[in-house]
Amino acid sequence: MQDRNYNADDCIDNPKSVFTVLTPKEKEFLKQNYTCAFYKKGEIIFKEGDKPLGLMILAEGKVKIFKEGVGGREQIVRMAKPVGFIGYRALFAEENHTATAVAIEDCVSCIVDKESVFRVMRNNADLSMSVIQSFASELGFSHDRTVTLTQKHIRGRLAESLIFLKDTYGYEDDHKTIKIYLSREDVANLSNMTTSNAIRTLSTFAQEGVIAIDGRKIRILDLPKLERISELG
Amino acid sequence: MQDRNYNADDCIDNPKSVFTVLTPKEKEFLKQNYTCAFYKKGEIIFKEGDKPLGLMILAEGKVKIFKEGVGGREQIVRMAKPVGFIGYRALFAEENHTATAVAIEDCVSCIVDKESVFRVMRNNADLSMSVIQSFASELGFSHDRTVTLTQKHIRGRLAESLIFLKDTYGYEDDHKTIKIYLSREDVANLSNMTTSNAIRTLSTFAQEGVIAIDGRKIRILDLPKLERISELG
DNA sequence: GTCGAACTGTGTTGAATAACACACAAAAGT
DNA sequence: ACTTTTGTGTGTTATTCAACACAGTTCGAC
Numbered sequence: 413m414q415d416r417n418y419n420a421d422d423c424i425d426n427p428k429s430v431f432t433v434l435t436p437k438e439k440e441f442l443k444q445n446y447t448c449a450f451y452k453k454g455e456i457i458f459k460e461g462d463k464p465l466g467l468m469i470l471a472e473g474k475v476k477i478f479k480e481g482v483g484g485r486e487q488i489v490r491m492a493k494p495v496g497f498i499g500y501r502a503l504f505a506e507e508n509h510t511a512t513a514v515a516i517e518d519c520v521s522c523i524v525d526k527e528s529v530f531r532v533m534r535n536n537a538d539l540s541m542s543v544i545q546s547f548a549s550e551l552g553f554s555h556d557r558t559v560t561l562t563q564k565h566i567r568g569r570l571a572e573s574l575i576f577l578k579d580t581y582g583y584e585d586d587h588k589t590i591k592i593y594l595s596r597e598d599v600a601n602l603s604n605m606t607t608s609n610a611i612r613t614l615s616t617f618a619q620e621g622v623i624a625i626d627g628r629k630i631r632i633l634d635l636p637k638l639e640r641i642s643e644l645g
Numbered sequence: 646m647q648d649r650n651y652n653a654d655d656c657i658d659n660p661k662s663v664f665t666v667l668t669p670k671e672k673e674f675l676k677q678n679y680t681c682a683f684y685k686k687g688e689i690i691f692k693e694g695d696k697p698l699g700l701m702i703l704a705e706g707k708v709k710i711f712k713e714g715v716g717g718r719e720q721i722v723r724m725a726k727p728v729g730f731i732g733y734r735a736l737f738a739e740e741n742h743t744a745t746a747v748a749i750e751d752c753v754s755c756i757v758d759k760e761s762v763f764r765v766m767r768n769n770a771d772l773s774m775s776v777i778q779s780f781a782s783e784l785g786f787s788h789d790r791t792v793t794l795t796q797k798h799i800r801g802r803l804a805e806s807l808i809f810l811k812d813t814y815g816y817e818d819d820h821k822t823i824k825i826y827l828s829r830e831d832v833a834n835l836s837n838m839t840t841s842n843a844i845r846t847l848s849t850f851a852q853e854g855v856i857a858i859d860g861r862k863i864r865i866l867d868l869p870k871l872e873r874i875s876e877l878g
Numbered sequence: 879g880t881c882g883a884a885c886t887g888t889g890t891t892g893a894a895t896a897a898c899a900c901a902c903a904a905a906a907g908t
Numbered sequence: 909a910c911t912t913t914t915g916t917g918t919g920t921t922a923t924t925c926a927a928c929a930c931a932g933t934t935c936g937a938c
Contacts, residue, residue, distance in 0.1 A: 479788060481796040482878035489788045505781035511788065533770065540773040541766070547780035548738035554787040555712060555722045555744065562794045562837045563714040566895070596916065604795045606896060611917055627904095627916095645715035799925070829886065839926060844887055860886095860934090 423471040423522045429495040430546065433538035445528035449521050457498065457513040457521060464503040466523040470494050473519030474581065474592055478601060479511045488602040489554070491516075491580055491592075497546065503529075504543070516592065561604040564645040570613045571642035573603040574623070578632060586631070593628040617641075656704040656755045662728040663779065666771035678761035682754050690731065690746040690754060697736040699756040703727050706752025707814065707825055711834060712744045721835040722787070724749075724813055724825075730779065736762075737776070749825065794837040797878040803846045804875035806836040807856070811865060819864070826861040850874075 424431050424439055424446075431439060446466070451457055457475060458464070470492050477490040477498065489511060492498045502509045503526065533540050560572055574590065581591040594602070600610035614630075617623045622638050624631040632638060657664050657672055657679075664672060679699070684690055690708060691697070703725050710723040710731065722744060725731050735742045736759065766773050793805055807823065814824040827835070833843035847863075850856045855871050857864040865871060 479792050481792040482801075485796060487792045487795060489791060501781050501784050503781075504777050505785055506778070507781075507785065510785055533774070535770075537767040537770065537773065540770065540777065544737050544773065544776055544780065545739070547777065547784060548734050548736075548740075551734050551780060551784050551787060552738055552740065552743055554784060554791065558722060558787065558791045558794060559712050559714040559720045561791060562720060563718060568715075595914095607915090608897085608917080609895070615917080828884095840885090841887085841927085842925070848887080 423469045423495055426471075426495045429469065430497075430539065430542040433542055434532065434536060438532050438536060442524055442528060442532060446522050446524040449523070451515040451519040451521065453515055453517050455515050455519075457515060457519070458509050459512045460509055462509045464499050464509060464526070466526045467500055467503060467529045468498045469522045469524070470496050470498050471520040471522055473521075474516040475513050475519060476516055476598065476602075477511050477513045486601045487604065488598065489557075490550070491577070491602070493580060500543075500546075501550075504547075516594065516598075564642075566603075566605055566609055566613055567616075567641050568643075568645040569603045569605065570599070570610065570617070571638050573599065574630065574632065575635075575638060575642055577602075578635075583632075588624075588631040588633065590630050590632065595628065656702045656728055659704075659728045662702065663730075663772065663775040666775055667765065667769060671765050671769060675757055675761060675765060679755050679757040682756070684748040684752040684754065686748055686750050688748050688752075690748060690752070691742050692745045693742055695742045697732050697742060697759070699759045700733055700736060700762045701731045702755045702757070703729050703731050704753040704755055706754075707749040708746050708752060709749055709831065709835075710744050710746045719834045720837065721831065722790075723783070724810070724835070726813060733776075733779075734783075737780075749827065749831075797875075799836075799838055799842055799846055800849075800874050801876075801878040802836045802838065803832070803843065803850070804871050806832065807863065807865065808868075808871060808875055810835075811868075816865075821857075821864040821866065823863045823865065828861065 423429060424434075424442055431442070434442070448471070451473070457468070460480060472494050475492040475498055476488050477492060478486045478488040481487050492513075498513055498521065499509060533543070561569060564572065577592055577594075578590050583589060584591050596610050596614070597607045599614070600607045603610065605613075614623070614625060617638075618625045620637075622632075622634045622641070624633055656662060657667075657675055664675070667675070681704070684706070690701070693713060705727050707727075708725040708731055709721050710725060711719045711721040714720050725746075731746055731754065732742060766776070794802060797805065810825055810827075811823050816822060817824050829843050829847070830840045832847070833840045836843065838846075847856070847858055850871075851858045853870075855865075855867045855874070857866055
C-alpha cells in the first residue's frame, strides 16, 4: 500500500464516474480533500469491522467484496470495477464495514473524506440522486443473487456467475475471454459451492464445449447455451 | 382495494416516518399529492413487472415482498411494517418492480406521486439522506440474508427467521408471542425450505422447548437457545 | 350446516452436493 | 536449485434436504 505516479484527479474527472453531475467548483473542492492509495494484488483494502473513513473510489484494478459465513466460508457479495464506489454501504449506513474488500489485481483507490462528501451532497441533489440510484441497482442485484444462490443447482449457479463476470468486466480483445482471472476458489465463493465442485463443473462445461479453459483464462464459446443452463437452474 | 375511513395524513405526520425531516410547508405539499388505498389480507399490492407509480408508504398492516424463482418457488426478500416504504427500490432505480408485494393482513397504503417526491428531495437534502440510509441498511440486511440462506442448515435458517420476525414485528403483550401470523408456507418461503420441512422443524423446536406453537401463533420460550441454534448454522 | 379447498402434519425415498482424501502441478520463498 | 506452500484436479463417501405420497384438519363460500 503505497502511492504511485497515478494522477489522482482522474477518478473525479472520469466521465464514467458519478461525479460528472458536479460543478467545476465542487470537483475542485473534492480534489482538495482526498488521498490516493495503491494496493497490491491480494491486499486487504478494508476488513469486516473496520470503520469507514470516507468514500472510496476504485480508480484502477478489480476488487472482490465478501462476507465470512459459517465456519469462515466466504461468500462474495460484490465484484467492483473502476470507476466505482467501494465500501460506500457502511459509510452511508453509519456502520462499520460488514464485509471485507480484497484486491484481485493491483489497484488504485481514492478516498474522499467523509465530511467533504456529505457537504457536497447537501448542496448537490444530483449527486445524492446518483448515490440513491447506485444503491437501488445494487439492492436489486443482491435480491436476484439471493434467489439464484438459494434456488438454482450447481450448473445454473456457475453459469450465471460466468455471465455475471462477463457482463461486469467484459471480454478481452478476442471477444470471448472473460476479462478477469479468478482462482477456482474465488469462482466457488462467488457461486456458493465448494472449490472441488467449481473445478468439476468448469471441466464439464469445457467438455460440453460451452467454455474453454486455459489456466485461469475462461473463454465463453457458446453464450446462448450458457444462458440456457443458467435459466434452467 | 377500496378507501376506508383512515386518516390519510397520518403517514406523513407519523413521527416514526422519515418525513419528520420535512418542513411543515413540504409536508403540506406532499399531502396535496397523494392518495390512499386499502388492501385486504392476501391482496396483491404490486407485482413483478409493474411500473412503480410513486412512493408507497405502508401506513397500516404487514406486507411480504417476494421474488419468484426456479419453478415459481417464491423467496421472501423483505417483510415491511408500518410506517415504512414499499416498492421504493424500483422507483429509485427507474425500473419496473422486480418483486411482488402481498398484504399479510389488512393494509392501508399511501402513494405519493413520483414527481412530487423527487421535487421535495431536490430541495431537502435531509430527506435524500434518509432515503440513502434506508437503502444502505436494507442492502446490508440483504447481504446478511444471502449468506445465511446459502450457508446455514435448516435449523439455523429457521431460527434466524424467527428471530428476524421477532425483531421486526416485536412481541404481543405477553412478551413471548411473535406479533405476526404467517402460514407455514410463508415461513418456509422466508427461510428457503419446503413447507414440509418448515412444519417439521417448527415441531422439533417445540418439542425441544425452544418455542411453543398454537396454530399460527409462535411463542419464543428460550431466546438464548434460539440464538445459539441460529449462530451454529 | 355442508362441501370443497387450502393448510397442516408425518413417513419414505432419492438426488444433489458437501466433506474428505489424495495426487500432481505451479508458484513463491529461501 | 530446493523446499514449501498454494492451487488444481479426481474419486469416494456421507449427509442434508427436496420430492412425493397421503391423511387429518381447519377455513371459507355457498
